[in-house]
Amino acid sequence: MSQRKNGTLFYTKEELDRAIENSSALEYALSRYQLKRAGNRYTMPEHDSMVFTPDGKWFWNSHGVYGNALDFMQIYEGKSYVEAVLTLAGTLHSPPMQAQETLPPVTPTPPAPTQEPVPFVLPEMDKSQKYVFAYLHKTRGISPQLIRPLLKDRHIMQVRQFVGMRICGYAGSEQDNAALYIPSRPDMEEAVRPYLQERQIVSRDVLHPLPEKKTVLCVTGEEASQLAQQGILQEKHRLAMLGYDTEGNAQYCSIRSMNSIGKGFKMDMPGSNKQWPFLLPGSIEAKGVVIVESPIEAMSYRDLCTMTGSPYKKYPILALGGANVSVGLESFLANHPEISEIRLGLNRDDDGKHKEKAGERATEHLKQTYGDRYQISVHVPAENDWNDVLKKLRGIQPPELQQQRNIPMPQR
Structure with missing residues (x-):
């Protein structure tokens, strides 16, 4: 544990890296609180609007706050950011802190069986970028001088998605129209089952080959588009905004709809890492x-x-x-x-x-x-x-x- 002469704590870059690796709110809460399982989620018995999800996120819906373990420790337990980092890094050992609302003594429950994390997959770039340009410039007021270089450098792009389907990788380059999709809902799995074929995923982002190819039952983007024309699927054109790591690899992607009327759609691509935001x-x-x-x-x-x-x-x-x-x-x-x-x-x-x-x-x-x-x-x-x-x-x-x-x- 790092401590200055005046007694204040600080952390090193190595400790921060370890804290980020251990920042699952679910894993942290399971080690300290008696959570109640509801399907694939967990709740805090004392606060039924507090939800922990398998992807490591934490939501306190009645208070409008959310985040990872670092946010949970600061907002709910009252720790400072430095204390939270050092605790997750394993260099600050202290008994469980009492939360800001009085809680009865708790007994940790064993963690649920670990699930394989959903890998981050770059969404499929649309053939046209005209909707993105029109939306950002005419609806949002963003200047063309800013939009054009962001499109060129792929900080933003127009992508296509299919309701009830999840992109799982690519079988080749973008020029090959090689995006692969698998059903993400039971009803959609039933609807597209006759059209699924075995194909190999060779990349998650069309740029970097996977060490080992993976075979999946899926449809290609073009096949999914044809199914949309037949009314079996729904095709959506959306705005993607990406974040990159220091080596220039996309690690984060925020998706939103481009409608100005009615309820909008927002999501982070599964597997997105907010350590590398836009x-x-x-x-x-x-x-x-x-x-x-x-x-x-x-x-x-x-x-x-x-x-x-x-x-x-x-x-x-x-x-x-x-x-x-x-x-x-x-x-x-x-x-x-x-x-x-x-x-x-x-x-x-x-x-x-x-x-x-x-x-x-x-x-x-x-x-x-x-x-x-x-x-x-x-x-x-x-x-x-x-x-x-x-x-x-x-x-x-x-x-x-x-x-x-x-x-x-x-x-x-």
């Missing part, structure tokens, strides 16, 4: 980083800085993937020792849709966590979020009026 690169000489919640807010903030001539237009902008997710920031800082300033631009959350101001709470948490090591500045949007600010500045009309304009709108 990042807008900055200039080499930049000594700071801007933190926002979502990729669209990152693009909006960059455009706003460019429009106003702000010096922050040169800063990299990191989208955490939610107000309560800090693992991406910690990873970024560990890999960029030149950073000395953190500019927090999390959402205002006063649009009437949010019971709790998660952005405000997360801002205070990040100030406390990093204030002794970095210069912290806070920039709260005048509207609910930075995209609302950009749309207002550009005079973007409300969605119901936009629908009357001749904008190509894909299925969500």
